[in-house]
Amino acid sequence: MFVPSRRAVLRTGLAATSLMAMPAILRAQGSSVKLGIIQPVTGALANDGDLGKLGAELAVQDINAAGGLKALGGAKLEIVFADSRSNPETAAQETERLNGEGVAAIVGGFGSGLCATASQAASRYDLPYLIDVGVADQLTQRGLKNTFRFSPSFGMVTKSALERLVALNDAAGKPARTVVIVHEDGLFGSGLAKLLQAELPKLGFQILETVSHPSPARDMANVVLRIRSLQPDLVIPSNYYGEFVLLARTMQQQRVRPKGIYAILGGGASSLRFVKEFPQAAEGVMDCNHWPDPKNPLTAELRKRTEAAGRAFAYNVPMNYSAVRLMAEAIEKAGAPDRLKIIEALSTQSFSSGVMPYGQSKFANGQNTGALPLNTQVQGGDVKVIAPDAFAEAKANFPLKA
Amino acid sequence: MYAPQILIEAALNGLMTGAVYALIALGLTLVYGVLHIINFAHGALLTVAMFAVWGAFALFHLDPYLAMIGIVPLMFGLGYGLQRFVIGPASHGSDNNVLLVTLGLSIVLENALLALFRSDTRALDSDAALQVIELGPLLLSTPRLIGFAASLAVTGLLWLVLNRTDTGRAIRAVAREKLGARLVGIEVDHVYAVTFGIGCACLAVAACLLMPTYYVNPRSGAAFVLVAFTIVVLGGMGSIAGALVGGLIIGVVESFSGLLLGDSLGQIGIFLIFILVLLVRPTGLFGARA
Numbered sequence: 001m002f003v004p005s006r007r008a009v010l011r012t013g014l015a016a017t018s019l020m021a022m023p024a025i026l027r028a029q030g031s032s033v034k035l036g037i038i039q040p041v042t043g044a045l046a047n048d049g050d051l052g053k054l055g056a057e058l059a060v061q062d063i064n065a066a067g068g069l070k071a072l073g074g075a076k077l078e079i080v081f082a083d084s085r086s087n088p089e090t091a092a093q094e095t096e097r098l099n100g101e102g103v104a105a106i107v108g109g110f111g112s113g114l115c116a117t118a119s120q121a122a123s124r125y126d127l128p129y130l131i132d133v134g135v136a137d138q139l140t141q142r143g144l145k146n147t148f149r150f151s152p153s154f155g156m157v158t159k160s161a162l163e164r165l166v167a168l169n170d171a172a173g174k175p176a177r178t179v180v181i182v183h184e185d186g187l188f189g190s191g192l193a194k195l196l197q198a199e200l201p202k203l204g205f206q207i208l209e210t211v212s213h214p215s216p217a218r219d220m221a222n223v224v225l226r227i228r229s230l231q232p233d234l235v236i237p238s239n240y241y242g243e244f245v246l247l248a249r250t251m252q253q254q255r256v257r258p259k260g261i262y263a264i265l266g267g268g269a270s271s272l273r274f275v276k277e278f279p280q281a282a283e284g285v286m287d288c289n290h291w292p293d294p295k296n297p298l299t300a301e302l303r304k305r306t307e308a309a310g311r312a313f314a315y316n317v318p319m320n321y322s323a324v325r326l327m328a329e330a331i332e333k334a335g336a337p338d339r340l341k342i343i344e345a346l347s348t349q350s351f352s353s354g355v356m357p358y359g360q361s362k363f364a365n366g367q368n369t370g371a372l373p374l375n376t377q378v379q380g381g382d383v384k385v386i387a388p389d390a391f392a393e394a395k396a397n398f399p400l401k402a
Numbered sequence: 403m404y405a406p407q408i409l410i411e412a413a414l415n416g417l418m419t420g421a422v423y424a425l426i427a428l429g430l431t432l433v434y435g436v437l438h439i440i441n442f443a444h445g446a447l448l449t450v451a452m453f454a455v456w457g458a459f460a461l462f463h464l465d466p467y468l469a470m471i472g473i474v475p476l477m478f479g480l481g482y483g484l485q486r487f488v489i490g491p492a493s494h495g496s497d498n499n500v501l502l503v504t505l506g507l508s509i510v511l512e513n514a515l516l517a518l519f520r521s522d523t524r525a526l527d528s529d530a531a532l533q534v535i536e537l538g539p540l541l542l543s544t545p546r547l548i549g550f551a552a553s554l555a556v557t558g559l560l561w562l563v564l565n566r567t568d569t570g571r572a573i574r575a576v577a578r579e580k581l582g583a584r585l586v587g588i589e590v591d592h593v594y595a596v597t598f599g600i601g602c603a604c605l606a607v608a609a610c611l612l613m614p615t616y617y618v619n620p621r622s623g624a625a626f627v628l629v630a631f632t633i634v635v636l637g638g639m640g641s642i643a644g645a646l647v648g649g650l651i652i653g654v655v656e657s658f659s660g661l662l663l664g665d666s667l668g669q670i671g672i673f674l675i676f677i678l679v680l681l682v683r684p685t686g687l688f689g690a691r692a
Contacts, residue, residue: 044621046521086521185666213665216625218616221415221543222660222668229408242523242617249615253532254541278527 031075033337035060035327036082036103036127038094038118039320040110043086047241048110048316052132053081054309055320056107058302059354063328071332084109088117095121104337105130105330107323110316112136112188119147128330128342132323133290133316135265140366146339148346148363150323150356151290152371154265158195161264161288164375164387166203168260168396175399176233176259179205182223182247184239185212192238192264208232217243220250227251233259233399237266244268248281259399263287265373273312275378282378284400286386291374292318293357294385294393302355322354326361357391404661407539412661413654418546420653421553425608426626427633427645428557429601435640436577436597437485439500445627446511447602451477451609452618453515459526459613466528467548470610474603481602486595515620525617549611556607557646560600564642573597577640629656632676638689647687651675 037056040049060077068074080101084091091114098106099121105128109115115134122129123144131139131147135154140147152160169176181196183189193210200207208230211223224247227235235258237247245268248261261269261284268274269287292299292315302321306313327342329351334341350362358370375387377396384394404412426448433441451473458469488507493499533544564570575583576593584590616622633652637644652672659671679687 042516042521044521046516047523050520211664212667214669216622217665218625218629219415219419221419221546222412222657223665225408225412225415225661229404242525242619245523245525245617246615249532253534253543255534277525280532 031073032078033069033072033075033331034078034080034101034103035324036080036095036098036101036106036108037320037324038082038084038091038098038106038108038114040084040086040091040114042083045086045111045114048133048314049083049086051306051311051314051316052108052110052320054306054311055302055317055322056324058305058317059321059324059328063325069328069332071335072337075337077328084114084118086111086114088113091115092117092121094118095127098122099125099127103127104339105327105342107327108132108320109134112139115139119144122146126339126343128327128339128346130323130327130346132319144366145347146343148366148368150326150361150368150371151319152373153367154191156371157265157288157373158192158199160373161262161375162199162203164288165262168375168387168398171396172398177204177206178230178232179207179234179236180227180230180232181207181210182227182235182237182239183210183212184215184217184243186215188265189215189238196236196264205234213239213243215240215243217246220246221254223247224250224254224256227258228254228256231258235261237261237263239266241268241271241274245274245278245281248274248285249278252281257400261285263289265289269378270376270383271312271314272383273314275381275383276312279381283381284378284397286375286377286396286398288373288375290315290319291357291376291383291385292322292355293391295391296355298355318355322356325354326351408661411540411542412657414540414542415546416654416657417650418543418550418653419657420650421550421646422608422611422649423626423629423633423653424646424649425553425556425604425611427630427637427649428560428642429604430627430630431634431637431640431642431645432560432604433598433601434634436573437500437594439489439497439504441598441601442501442504443484443508443511444601444605444630445623446508446515447477447481447623448605448609448626449515449618449620449623450480450511451602451606452613452616452622453519454606455609455613456524456526456618459528460524465530466526466610466613467530470607473610474606477606478599478603480599482595482599484602485598486591489598490591490594512620519620521619521621523617523619526613528614531614543615545611545614552607552611553649554646556604557642560604561642563600569593569596629672632672636676636679636686638686641686641688644686644688 039052060079064076068076080103082094082098095118107130109118109131110133112134115131119129123146129147131149133151137153137155140149181193183193263269266287269285270289275282303313306317330342330345333345350360353361361368361370374385376383377386385391386396430444454473455466455469458464489503492503530545534541572588572593633648637648655671655675660668
C-alpha cells in the first residue's frame with residue numbers, strides 16, 4: 001500500500017482542482033494482471049486524456065472478452081487508472097502510486113512533459129512504460145531502459161510531413177512556392193517553426209513570414225490580415241485546437257483561400273469534432289498526424305464505439321487501443337507479469353500494431369521503428385487519408401478548388 | 403510595407419475589438435469605483451456568462467444576440483446574489499478580505515465549470531459568425547461591428563443610469579461617502595449588490611458579443627481579464643469614459659503592434675502604452691486627481 005508523503009498530500013490539497021475520486025484500491029483477484037493507465041483527464045489536456053482512457057478501456061474489454069492473456073492461463077487484465085491532471089509533477093506522483101499498487105506495466109501519458117516525468121519515475125522501479133502519443137524527441141534519448149514509445153517522434157513526423165509536402169506539390173505541377181507559417185509561441189509551435197524555417201528553403205519553398213501568437217489567443221484578425229496581404233500559396237499552422245479553429249474560421253470569413261492549408265501535428269485538422277462543428281472552415285485542410293489505418297476494419301468499428309460513448313473520434317482512441325494491445329502481447333511473450341521480463345520482451349521482439357499503420361512494431365532504443373504518421377485531408381465533411389499511397393483512401397484536393 | 407486598406411482594416415479591427423474589451427473593463431471599473439474592491443472573480447464570471455451563451459445555443463439553438471435577453475438579467479441576478487450573500491457577508495467590512503473572497507470565488511467558479519464541462523474548448527457555429535460587410539476593398543466582420551455598436555450603446559446607457567436615475571444617484575452617493583449615504587436612508591448593502599449585478603450584466607453582454615466568433619473553455623475569461631485590468635488603470639480607476647477610451651486605445655494598439663510585430667510580441671505594445679501613461683499621468687487618463 002502506497003502512503004503518500006505529507007508534502008505530497010499538502011501539495012495535492014493545495015492544487016485541489018480535481019473532483020475525481022481516487023479509484024478504489026481493487027483487491028487482486030486470483031488470476032488478474034494489473035495494468036497502469038495514466039492520462040490527463042482533468043486540466044488543460046482533459047479532452048485528449050479522456051479519449052486516450054476510452055481507447056485503453058476498449059482494448060482491455062476486447063482482450064478480456066476474448067479469453068484474457070492466454071499465455072498466462074487466461075488471466076484477465078485489470079486497469080488501475082491514474083489521472084495526471086495535465087501536470088508533470090502530478091504525473092510523477094501518480095506513477096509512484098501505480099507502482100505501489102503493483103501494476104506490471106504502464107501505458108499512456110499523452111503530453112510530452114507528462115510522459116517525461118512519469119516514465120522517469122517508473123524507471124526507478126524498472127516498471128515498463130509505453131508512451132502512447134508524446135512526440136518530443138528527447139523522450140527516448142534519456143537512456144531509460146524501461147521507456148518505449150509506440151508513436152512516431154517529432155523528428156519522424158516532420159521528416160514524413162516535408163517529404164509528402166514536396167511529393168504533393170510535385171504531383172500537382174508545383175503550384176505552391178510561397179509559405180506563411182503560423183505557430184503558437186509555446187515549446188511545440190516554436191520548435192516546429194524553427195525546423196520548418198531551416199528545412200523548407202532547401203526544398204524550394206520561400207517563407208514569406210513566420211507569425212507567432214500566444215495561446216490562448218484572443219483574436220486572429222491580425223494574423224489573417226497579414227496572411228491576406230502576403231497572399232502565400234501555402235499556410236502551415238501549428239497550434240492547439242482553440243486557436244486553430246479561430247484561425248480557420250477567421251480565414252474563411254476574410255475570404256483568404258490559399259492553395260493549401262497544411263498542418264503538421266495540427267490542433268484541429270485531424271479532429272472529427274472540428275469537422276462536425278465547422279464543416280466549411282474545415283473543408284480541404286490537410287494534416288500530417290497520428291491516424292489509424294483506414295483499411296483495417298477495426299478502425300471503423302472503433303470509431304463507431306467512440307461515437308456510441310458520446311465522443312467525437314480523434315487519434316487518441318486508436319493509439320491507446322493499439323498500445324494497450326501491444327503491451328498485452330508483450331506480457332504474454334514475457335510469460336509472466338514480471339517487469340524485467342516485459343522490458344526484455346519489448347526490447348527484443350516484434351509485435352502487431354493494433355489498428356495503427358505501423359506494420360510490425362519493433363523498438364530500437366525505445367523508439368518504435370515502424371511508427372508512421374499519415375496525411376489526412378478534410379473532404380466532404382470527413383477526414384480522409386491522402387498519403388502515403390499504401391493507406392490512401394482518397395486523392396488529395398490540391399491546389400484547393402474554390 | 404502594408405497596403406493602406408490593410409492598415410485601415412487593422413485600425414477598424416482594433417476599434418471593434420477594443421469596444422468589447424471596454425465593456426469587460428466597464429464592470430471592473432464600476433465595482434472598483436463604488437465598492438473599492440478589485441474583483442478577482444471578474445474573469446471567472448465572464449467565463450460563466452460565455453458558457454451560458456454557449457449552453458443556450460447548444461440546448462435551444464438560441465442565437466447569441468437573442469440569448470442576451472435572458473442571460474443579462476440572469477447574470478445580474480447572479481452578481482446581485484453573490485455580493486449580497488457571499489462577498490459582502492464574508493468580507494466583514496474589510497477590503498483585504500474582499501480580495502481574498504473574490505480570489506476564492508474565482509477558483510471555485512473555474513473548477514465548478516471544469517467539473518461540469520471538462521476542459522474542452524467549445525465554440526458555436528452561429529449564422530452571423532462568418533458574415534462580412536464589404537466597404538469597397540474592406541471586409542468588415544459583421545459580428546464585430548455589432549459588438550462595437552452594442553458596446554457603445556451599453557456604455558452610454560450605463561452613463562445615463564448613473565447620472566440620470568435615482569439608482570444611479572444612490573450608487574454615486576455610496577461611492578463618494580458610504581456613511582453619509584447610510585445616514586440619509588440609502589440601503590448600502592443593496593446598492594453594493596446592484597452595482598455588482600450591473601458589472602456582471604456588462605459581462606453578460608460582452609459574452610453574447612464575443613461568442614459568435616470566439617470559443618469558450620473554463621479558462622477563457624482569464625485571457626480578457628488582464629487586458630481589462632490594464633484598461634481600468636489606463637482609463638482611470640472608476641471612470642466610465644476612461645474604460646471606453648482606454649479600451650479603444652488598447653484595441654488599436656494591440657491590433658497595430660500585432661500586425662507589425664506578430665501577435666506574440668504585439669502584446670508588448672499594450673504594456674508599453676500602459677507604462678507610458680502611468681509615467682505621465684499616474685491617475686490614468688480620466689482618473690480623479692488624488
